[in-house]
Amino acid sequence: MIRVRFAPSPTGYLHIGAARSALFNWLFARKVGGKFLLRIEDTDLRRSTDESTRSIIEGLEWLGLDYDEDLVFQSDNADKHRAAARKLVEEGKAYRDFTPREQREDKSVKQGIVDRARAHAAEGIDHRSNPFRDLSNEESERRAAAGEPFAIRLKVAPEGVSHFTDIVYGEQERAHSEIEDLVLLRSDGHPLYNLSVVLDDIEMGITDVIRGQDHLTNTHKQILLYQAFGAEIPRFAHLPLILAPNKGKLSKRKHGEVVSLTTYRDRGFVPAAFRNFLALLGWSPDTTQHAAEITVGDSEMQPNLEPGDEIFSQHRLIELFSLDRIHKSPAVFNFQENDPRHWTDDKALWMNAEYIRTMPLAELLPLVKAELRAEKLWREEYDDDESAWFEQAVNLVRQRFFTLKDFSSQGRAYFSEDFDFDEAAVRKNILKEPRLKELLPALADRMAATEAFSAATAEEALRAFSEEAEVKAGLLINGSRTMLTGQAVGPSMFEVFEILGRERSVMRLRSQRPWHEFGA
RNA sequence: GGCGCAUUGGUGUAGUUGGUUAACACGCUGCCCUCUCAAGGCAGAGAUCACGGGUUCGAGUCCCGUAUGCGCUACCA
Numbered sequence: 001m002i003r004v005r006f007a008p009s010p011t012g013y014l015h016i017g018a019a020r021s022a023l024f025n026w027l028f029a030r031k032v033g034g035k036f037l038l039r040i041e042d043t044d045l046r047r048s049t050d051e052s053t054r055s056i057i058e059g060l061e062w063l064g065l066d067y068d069e070d071l072v073f074q075s076d077n078a079d080k081h082r083a084a085a086r087k088l089v090e091e092g093k094a095y096r097d098f099t100p101r102e103q104r105e106d107k108s109v110k111q112g113i114v115d116r117a118r119a120h121a122a123e124g125i126d127h128r129s130n131p132f133r134d135l136s137n138e139e140s141e142r143r144a145a146a147g148e149p150f151a152i153r154l155k156v157a158p159e160g161v162s163h164f165t166d167i168v169y170g171e172q173e174r175a176h177s178e179i180e181d182l183v184l185l186r187s188d189g190h191p192l193y194n195l196s197v198v199l200d201d202i203e204m205g206i207t208d209v210i211r212g213q214d215h216l217t218n219t220h221k222q223i224l225l226y227q228a229f230g231a232e233i234p235r236f237a238h239l240p241l242i243l244a245p246n247k248g249k250l251s252k253r254k255h256g257e258v259v260s261l262t263t264y265r266d267r268g269f270v271p272a273a274f275r276n277f278l279a280l281l282g283w284s285p286d287t288t289q290h291a292a293e294i295t296v297g298d299s300e301m302q303p304n305l306e307p308g309d310e311i312f313s314q315h316r317l318i319e320l321f322s323l324d325r326i327h328k329s330p331a332v333f334n335f336q337e338n339d340p341r342h343w344t345d346d347k348a349l350w351m352n353a354e355y356i357r358t359m360p361l362a363e364l365l366p367l368v369k370a371e372l373r374a375e376k377l378w379r380e381e382y383d384d385d386e387s388a389w390f391e392q393a394v395n396l397v398r399q400r401f402f403t404l405k406d407f408s409s410q411g412r413a414y415f416s417e418d419f420d421f422d423e424a425a426v427r428k429n430i431l432k433e434p435r436l437k438e439l440l441p442a443l444a445d446r447m448a449a450t451e452a453f454s455a456a457t458a459e460e461a462l463r464a465f466s467e468e469a470e471v472k473a474g475l476l477i478n479g480s481r482t483m484l485t486g487q488a489v490g491p492s493m494f495e496v497f498e499i500l501g502r503e504r505s506v507m508r509l510r511s512q513r514p515w516h517e518f519g520a
Numbered sequence: 521g522g523c524g525c526a527u528u529g530g531u532g533u534a535g536u537u538g539g540u541u542a543a544c545a546c547g548c549u550g551c552c553c554u555c556u557c558a559a560g561g562c563a564g565a566g567a568u569c570a571c572g573g574g575u576u577c578g579a580g581u582c583c584c585g586u587a588u589g590c591g592c593u594a595c596c597a
Contacts, residue, residue: 213526277532
């Protein structure tokens, strides 16, 4: 049984890179019929927050990544981690290091590392030079019993090579001489990352560790720990990082909300669309694969991929997913800061629009409902007497929307009388032609007088009126669009008449608001 | 400083065991459609496959080197 896990540390919002790791773990588990587990790595208590934990859980839920079994909090296992470290000391696989803890210096961590490495190289100090490494057992016990503080370090063999095969990056080798005697337990008794992950992964029975490439070199240390504990070593698959447009690290401090998963929820992304986009960042399906080779459980076989196919349903994504199609090179998340039109990756925006206009209406309606609710535009009738109308309206306007937010902003006039006029639209479609001040109310009279009221009769009435009044139909059409929707752009105008109905159409055509609000 | 990983148009990617004009998606430009804007259709610009050497009849594909970027090198995760 395959068991994988997503193990974020709750030190902020859910980063999209982390979300992608979760997605890949989840896709893999669902593909092979394994378990997908969630563990919160909250050992750094100073930085961990409940709020962050909540945002992680909410984020996964939003993306539709359901986890099996109970949520694990790493901090709950701290005692076990301490005991395991002590056991390694007893077995002679780790040792107590009585070196006083270094004080943090002013310079950056990175700089400190470099400086120390240089100094050590100059003085001929290597990773095995710790004076406490070979302290006698009695001496070590005695000093510990006397209350002298100590950290516990793994005793890494001086000779030898650590080796593993990464599913993504292939053969990995690292000489032991390159690996320091890593600290397992701080002198204050706090278990450190490498110890905790390994122990928790063993306890949770993780068979495949799928995580960010930043852990690729750490893996060697972790393998040493698996060996020290006599545990079976899982398979590893490291994921390429997601970079900022300048190919640097994608971070909150530098890039703000674009990197937070919740931003996409809050700005009107369809979960399936964002999931689809994320899946294609660092992975691509095998386009040469034959349908017969793609089977999941008893699901039906799907036809081969067409070139250009990039829109995949959840089911399809699971079908197509495989770890060996994950890329090695990092992907750039392409967005332009300070440009509202390109606030996030263009392709993500495109994909969201694609989903909004093509996804099954039944799946879109609840999302629109949630958006309208949040903006106080929802009416219970939409679920009831007016459900047919609501479906039609959504279906009409969704064709040119990019996010769910558009339903409550650009699309506001379809659901409420309380909508704003876009100033540019008013100037272009209404104020530019003074005669419209009389023409539009006159058109309203015509609309009020048709026998039935539909797109067809509205068109007939409008075109007849335009001939009589000797103005271009386009003038009336565009003017009507802005009168009825407040916008300069939108669906075919006659469809809009029909959707809004006679009463509202006539009323809005007679409105004097544009002249009052923007007239000279 | 050491070690590791990566490098195909602006971005995401395809490119079977090396073999004719490097493919697709997003974005961009133009045209068509048209009541606007999208969508859609058509056409197009944009890559000497990081660079330099090899191996070969032939290399994006194999080998070596260089550069650049990133990661790890913490009593961070």
